Amino acid sequence: MSDDTSGQGDPGRRPSDEADLSARLQRLGDRLGQVRASQPAEPTPDAGAPSDRSGMARGLRLSSELVAGVVVGGAVGYALDYWLGIRPWGIIVFVLLGFAAGIVNLMRSAGILAKPEDRAH
Amino acid sequence: MAVAANPIEQFEIHNYFPVFKIAGHQISFTDSAVFMVLAVVLTAALMLGATSGRRLVPTRMQSVAEILYEFIADMIRSTTGEHGLKFFPLVFSVFMFVLISNLVGLIPYSFSVTSQVIVTASLALLVFFTVIIHGFVHHGLHFLKLFVPSGVPILILPMIAVIELLSFLARPVSHSLRLFANILAGHITLNLVGSFAAMMIAAFGVVGWLGATLPVAFAVALFALELLVALLQAYVFAILTCIYLNDSLHPGH
Numbered sequence: 001m002s003d004d005t006s007g008q009g010d011p012g013r014r015p016s017d018e019a020d021l022s023a024r025l026q027r028l029g030d031r032l033g034q035v036r037a038s039q040p041a042e043p044t045p046d047a048g049a050p051s052d053r054s055g056m057a058r059g060l061r062l063s064s065e066l067v068a069g070v071v072v073g074g075a076v077g078y079a080l081d082y083w084l085g086i087r088p089w090g091i092i093v094f095v096l097l098g099f100a101a102g103i104v105n106l107m108r109s110a111g112i113l114a115k116p117e118d119r120a121h
Numbered sequence: 122m123a124v125a126a127n128p129i130e131q132f133e134i135h136n137y138f139p140v141f142k143i144a145g146h147q148i149s150f151t152d153s154a155v156f157m158v159l160a161v162v163l164t165a166a167l168m169l170g171a172t173s174g175r176r177l178v179p180t181r182m183q184s185v186a187e188i189l190y191e192f193i194a195d196m197i198r199s200t201t202g203e204h205g206l207k208f209f210p211l212v213f214s215v216f217m218f219v220l221i222s223n224l225v226g227l228i229p230y231s232f233s234v235t236s237q238v239i240v241t242a243s244l245a246l247l248v249f250f251t252v253i254i255h256g257f258v259h260h261g262l263h264f265l266k267l268f269v270p271s272g273v274p275i276l277i278l279p280m281i282a283v284i285e286l287l288s289f290l291a292r293p294v295s296h297s298l299r300l301f302a303n304i305l306a307g308h309i310t311l312n313l314v315g316s317f318a319a320m321m322i323a324a325f326g327v328v329g330w331l332g333a334t335l336p337v338a339f340a341v342a343l344f345a346l347e348l349l350v351a352l353l354q355a356y357v358f359a360i361l362t363c364i365y366l367n368d369s370l371h372p373g374h
Contacts, residue, residue, distance in 0.1 A: 063299065064295040064299045064302065065291070065295050068291040068292075068295030068298060069287065069288060069291045069295075071291070071294060072287055072290045072291040072294055073287050073291075076287065076290070094287070097280070097283055097284055097287055098287050098291070100284045100287075101284045101285070101287035101288035101291055102288070102291065104284060104285075104288045105288045105291060105292075105295070108288075
């Protein structure tokens with residue numbers, strides 16, 4: 001759609017036509033605005049699919065999701081142990097929850113699990 | 122020539138000259154800073170130089186700039202929708218910085234900024250806090266619906282909420298670690314394979330020259346792979362930025 005707005009005028013157009021050209025661009029912009037406004041709101045992106053421009057990029061993305069989940073769970077659990085003095089329960093529970101979170105992230109980026117906003121309806 | 126070079130040595134930071142002090146810590150201009158400045162200058166030179174002419178029929182440099190612009194704009198449109206384009210400056214800056222840093226880092230004897238976890242973590246945290254702040258400013262407490270999926274039985278809701286919260290907190294970690302680890306591992310591998318060749322020559326002389334062709338050939342192949350990784354990681358970093366920003370634009374309906 002950027003083709004419409006980028007101007008199709010001749011490269012050799014004289015400066016005296018500039019006002020005319022800008023007026024036409026203005027009209028075109030207005031019309032495009034009307035058309036866009038009359039269209040329904042754009043759909044939200046579908047789950048997982050938009051990110052997959054190449055398979056390798058996707059594969060590389062998945063590699064660290066799981067590790068990050070476990071690491072963050074462990075860190076949160078350790079911090080809770082330290083602050084609340086509930087050693088060793090915080091780290092036990094939160095490493096497990098972090099593992100679950102890592103799996104959730106992994107499945108989400110793999111497109112197996114729907115994103116939260118798509119699950120809502 | 123130091124033959125058995127330490128493969129980690131290339132990531133050491135050297136202070137060039139002190140700049141100022143913050144709370145007793147000496148802040149110096151380091152080689153990391155030099156290459157960060159270089160990345161910014163190269164990006165600015167590319168974009169400003171390419172768009173200074175602004176012809177309707179683009180020159181080569183102008184079409185490079187236009188392709189980069191279209192690439193990022195399409196990426197944002199396809200992941201977040203049309204109104205995600207207000208984040209275009211952020212995504213484009215992050216993408217160009219990572220891309221140019223990765224590419225410059227591949228030049229021998231240069232320094233790879235993105236192999237420093239502090240740099241990638243800063244970029245990831247910038248995105249993370251942008252998501253949080255934008256989410257709360259534009260959606261208020263509705264933003265918290267991100268952690269409370271609808272249609273979940275009330276019994277397991279607390280656990281789900283904690284898991285969602287942890288998975289949200291894990292994002293900047295995986296976001297930064299991925300880029301950092303890929304670049305770091307690639308550079309260590311290249312360095313190791315390269316030093317094999319140097320070691321063979323030092324140890325066996327003429328025979329070593331023959332033997333060294335193998336690791337050199339391998340290093341050339343690895344370099345091509347690293348070039349791919351450099352481009353791919355910049356792309357992955359940018360698209361994840363878009364995906365995370367999407368959450369702050371549409372935090373549940």
